[in-house]
Amino acid sequence: MSLRPTLETRKAIPTMEGAGVKLHRAFGFQDPSELDPFLLFDDFRNERPQDYQAGFPWHPHRGIETITYVLSGSVEHSDSLGNNGTLGAGDVQWMTAGSGILHQEMPKGSQTGQMHGFQLWGNLPAAQKMTTPRYQDVPRKEIPEIMDDDGTVVRVIVGTFWGKTGPVDGIAADPQYLDIQIPAGVKKTFPIDTYRRAFAYVFEGAGAFADASRPAGVLLEKEVGGQEVNIRDMSGDRTLVRFGSGDEVTVQAGPEGVRFLLISGAPINEPVAWHGPIVMNTRTELEQAFRELRNGRFIRPAH
Template identity: 85%
Template sequence: MSLRPTLETRRAQPTMEGAGVKLHRAFGFQDPSELDPFLLFDDFRGETPGDYSAGFPWHPHRGIETITYVLGGAVDHADSLGNSGTLGAGSVQWMTAGSGILHQEMPKGNAKGQMHGFQLWANLPSSLKMTAPRYQDIHAPDIPEVVDDDGTRVKVITGEFWGKRGPVDGIAADPQYLDVFVPAGVKKTFRVDTYRRAFAYVFEGAGAFADASGPQGVLLEKEVAGQEVNIRDLSGNRTLVRFGTGDEVTVQAGPEGIRFLLISGAPINEPVAWHGPIVMNTREELTQAFAELRNDTFIRPAH
């Protein structure tokens, strides 16, 4: 076994998207090869409706898949195929835009006016860029959760982990998408396929991801077992952790435990031509897509 080194940790940056939704972007609209096949990751959470109620009105997508995971509140959605519904807390929607779709997503708060969710964009290979659009809506009770003896809990959204398989299937990037909680003071190692790009996104608590090049994880374990933890050594709320190659990721939970998404996928290794919500392989394909938007031929008829 080989430990994946931590290539980089960085905080998600505040930005505004849609019609005025306040969110934090962990990555996106930069170097698409960095986390290939993943293109963008947004953390949208708000304490009051003014942070999110403007939502994401009707907009197009082509050439990608979008994965929406709702932790709190809800998201109403509708699309040009005639689908509509509500994603409640703990639910996941995996949308394959393929040849093109128009949709909208409108967040709603819980009883206290709070909402929280994530959206991840995954690229499609050239052979599937123009595939027929489809949706997979997965409700919270259908997402398996495994619990280890030390209190570690893992929700398996897609892929296989600890003998459980996530309910989302048929995804081009063949990803593993896990929602992980590690209790305070526990050190835990997770297997990740060597040939996948991988990242973690911390959204509750804090911890240290051990680096093969240094003793940080071991030192932190001793500190947790004792009295003090050097908070500066911990990756906390809204932190992206990008890993190098290897087949294991090790995390040492801080004094409040740590909750994070652990996501990996097989790189596509193809050229990327990207503008806004449309991601193709060439500038010519991108130009054609926007021309079709202008002349109302963007949505292909169902076969």
């Protein structure tokens, strides 16, 4: 087994999207090869309704897939195909935009006004850019949740892990999407297929992700739950950890434990032409998409 090196850790950047939703962007609109097949990752988390209620009114997508994972509050959605519904706490929606879709997403807070969720964009390969759009809505109760003997809890949203398979399937990037919670002081190793690009996103507590050249536990500064922890190496709330190649990731939970998403996928390795919500392979395809959007031919009839 080979430990994946930590190539980079960086904080998500505050930004604004939609009609004025305040969120934090971990990556997106930069180098699309960096985390190929993934293009963008947003953490929309607010305590004040005025920071999210304007939502994401009608807008187009083509050439991508999006996964929305709600932790608290809810998101009402509707689209040009006539689909509509509500995602509640713990629910997941995977949307394949394919040849083109118009949709809107309107966040609604919990009873105490809190709203928290994530959205990840996955690229589609050229052969599937113009596929028929579809949705997969998955309620919380259908998502497998595994508890290990040491108290570690893993929700398997997509892919197979520890003998459990998530309910979302047929995704072009062949992703694995895990929600992992590790108790304070516990050190844990997770396997990841070598051919996948991988990243972690920490959103509760803190953890030290071991580096192949500097394993967690050197330059020790504190003991937590019987384990020595290097506090200076901790990745805390709203931190992206980007990994190099290898087939496992090791993390040492900090004094408050750690909760993070561990996401990996098979790189597509194709050229990317990207503008706003539309991602194609060439500039010509991109121009055609916006031309069709202007002349009312963006939405293709279902086959």
